[in-house]
Amino acid sequence: MKRNAIFRMILFAFLAVVLVGVLIAGIALKKYQMPGIVVRESFDAPVVNKNKFSGKEIDRLKIEWAAGNIVLVPAEGDTISVTEELLGGDKTMVLKKDGSTLYVQYCEGAVGISFGSNSSLKKNLYICVPQDWVCKELEIDAASATVQAEYLTIQELTSSTASGSHTFTNCQVEKLKMETVSGNLDFSGSLDKLEFNGVSAQANLVLSNRPKSINLESVSGDLNLTLPEGCGFTLEKDTVSGRFSSELETTEKNGKIIHGDGSCEIDVEGVSASVHIRKGD
DSSP states (O other): OOHHHHHHHHHHHHHHHHHHHHHHHHHHHOOOOSOOEEOOOOOSSOSEEEEEEETTTOOEEEEEEEEEEEEEEEESSSEEEEEEEESSOOOOOEEEEETTEEEEESOSSOOOOBTTBOGGGBEEEEEEEETTOEEEEEEEEEEEEEEEEESOEEEEEEEEEEEOOEEEEEEEEEEEEEEEESOOEEEEEEEEEEEEEEESOOEEEEESSOOSEEEEEEESOOEEEEEOTTOOEEEEEEEESOOEEESSOOEEETTEEEETTOOEEEEEEEESOOEEEEEOO
């Protein structure tokens, strides 16, 4: 394994513990500084807080959340609705619109956080978008949140989490970048480019298209990749204690594993990082 790759993996593992604390504290203490219109209304002990925006005016979403579920789904109509469900706490979300970007923040001001348990921080976020809506940029910054999305079209998706799984079902994404500690990525649909950095996390991809590139850096995490028929790939693997298996016929040349025309570039670096490639429909 290359010396610089080993160094990056060790450093990434060391920083993982720090990342958990930084994400939680950052989300809890940070206030938005960008200009915008505060659209949150004041409620007394609310159970549900719901806001609507024109789908024609919003094409970017930036979400900052602490704990709970983040759900993004298409719905009928031409509006984007943002709803939160409180699960015992009393902190309500803050929404800010700046140009065509909608910022969704867990709450305003500081939150008292116990690192032993974040159960009091849990609340659910539901975002419904028009069925034909195209998101130019989706950014998620969360401490301990589960992300679920389906039938979305996204040009650029970035997610940074301390823990919590991400499930994207039947989505079309051009570029996905994810950094996580103990949070798996489960993706089905169309994906052009993936950059995945994880500790104790794996990427499970079932793709319907021919991706351009897949890059994975992982400590104790695998790449499980299902490719459509006729999709070629070139795999460069630089791992310690990692296995490789493929249902597709491969050849090896100059240390690289090749199938078909080799068009999809797959680069995997890590410790205890295995690669399993399966044949799709």
